[in-house]
Amino acid sequence: MATRWGLCGAGKISHDFSVAIKTLPPGDHRIAVIASRSIDRAKDFAQKHCIPKAYGSYEELANNPKIDIVYLGMLHTEHWRVGMLFLKAGKNVLCEKPFAMNSRKVKDLVATAKKNHVFLMVVSFALRTLANSSGNLRVSFYNLPQHWVEELCWMYCLQFVLMVFNGERPESIQATGVLLDSGVDESVVVTMKFSRKRMALCAFSIAARLPNDAVIAGTKGPLKYVLGPMHCPTKLVVNDKETEYPLPEPCLPLNFTNSAGLRYEAGEVRQRLLKGLKESKQMPLADSVLLSEIMAEIRKQVGVVFNQDSQ
Numbered sequence: 001m002a003t004r005w006g007l008c009g010a011g012k013i014s015h016d017f018s019v020a021i022k023t024l025p026p027g028d029h030r031i032a033v034i035a036s037r038s039i040d041r042a043k044d045f046a047q048k049h050c051i052p053k054a055y056g057s058y059e060e061l062a063n064n065p066k067i068d069i070v071y072l073g074m075l076h077t078e079h080w081r082v083g084m085l086f087l088k089a090g091k092n093v094l095c096e097k098p099f100a101m102n103s104r105k106v107k108d109l110v111a112t113a114k115k116n117h118v119f120l121m122v123v124s125f126a127l128r129t130l131a132n133s134s135g136n137l138r139v140s141f142y143n144l145p146q147h148w149v150e151e152l153c154w155m156y157c158l159q160f161v162l163m164v165f166n167g168e169r170p171e172s173i174q175a176t177g178v179l180l181d182s183g184v185d186e187s188v189v190v191t192m193k194f195s196r197k198r199m200a201l202c203a204f205s206i207a208a209r210l211p212n213d214a215v216i217a218g219t220k221g222p223l224k225y226v227l228g229p230m231h232c233p234t235k236l237v238v239n240d241k242e243t244e245y246p247l248p249e250p251c252l253p254l255n256f257t258n259s260a261g262l263r264y265e266a267g268e269v270r271q272r273l274l275k276g277l278k279e280s281k282q283m284p285l286a287d288s289v290l291l292s293e294i295m296a297e298i299r300k301q302v303g304v305v306f307n308q309d310s311q
């Protein structure tokens, strides 16, 4: 039986997610509902994506018993509030990144999912095969547009680091950065020390043109490259051998680079739900919590404060 998806939020990433789902076998995945704060937007979206049901509120989706999983595609500042609505209603949730604006709210979501015995996962990327490096790691993001920083895209670098270090907590974190007058982090460099003398270095910047790829390097040199865009890659280089992982042609134009790759998330969710599991092995909830704590420490050291921190 197909996994029945309910999409929440009729914006750009929900469009891309819907297109990505359509690259998967229809017998495996079916989008049953689109919910928007506006019934007109929901109906337009439903017509464009051939979705049978459109709701003009998120609450209606939360009350629909015929949905297997909700995709939270709304603005990231709303993930915690709306995520809580669905988790408390007993719905499984795949949340767009980031889970929430701070570590307290991430932990709140995870605890609520556990309490209600439902599945919860944040959007990640499918690169586990590169894990288990014994070497050092460098990840950088080039020339980020400001909204990428505001949407916490730098978490992709940290997700990658945690993936390579198998969710291990760093022994120490050193972060330094430059802020814009508005308080937005313009450039940040982070070094993390892990057990057995291993290190990771992450850099991202709105101002400087850094390479947008990830490298895992050990004593034998740079062994593994994830060619940019590192958060949604299609090319890996391992021991000088490049392998391409092409994405299928989308049935409609996409808003974001390579976002047909969201199909990997959908596939992972289906596999876990079929097994009755409550989280993903690819992006475990413990990693999400640790990621939020690392982000909090980096923000503290660099001096980045969000309104949500005091709410």
Ligand SMILES: NC(=O)C1=CN([C@@H]2O[C@H](COP(=O)(O)OP(=O)(O)OC[C@H]3O[C@@H](n4cnc5c(N)ncnc54)[C@H](OP(=O)(O)O)[C@@H]3O)[C@@H](O)[C@H]2O)C=CC1
Pocket: 008, 009, 010, 011, 012, 013, 014, 035, 036, 037, 038, 041, 073, 074, 075, 076, 077, 078, 096, 097, 098, 123, 151, 256, 259
């Ligand atoms: N994984 C990835 O590659 C990407 C992830 N993202 C993440 O997805 C999020 C959404 O991005 P995107 O789709 O580009 O944004 P859009 O502005 O296109 O859509 C956001 C949607 O959020 C909903 N929403 C709910 N509450 C609010 C609110 N208070 N203010 C504004 N919108 C609200 C709206 O849906 P409605 O009114 O229909 O209910 C709106 O359409 C980003 O914040 C980002 O973190 C973004 C791009 C790529």
Ligand SMILES: O=C1OC[C@@H](O)[C@H](O)[C@H]1O
Pocket: 097, 147, 148, 151, 153, 231, 256
């Ligand atoms: O997560 C993201 O990745 C791609 C960007 O274009 C987008 O704005 C961001 O939120």
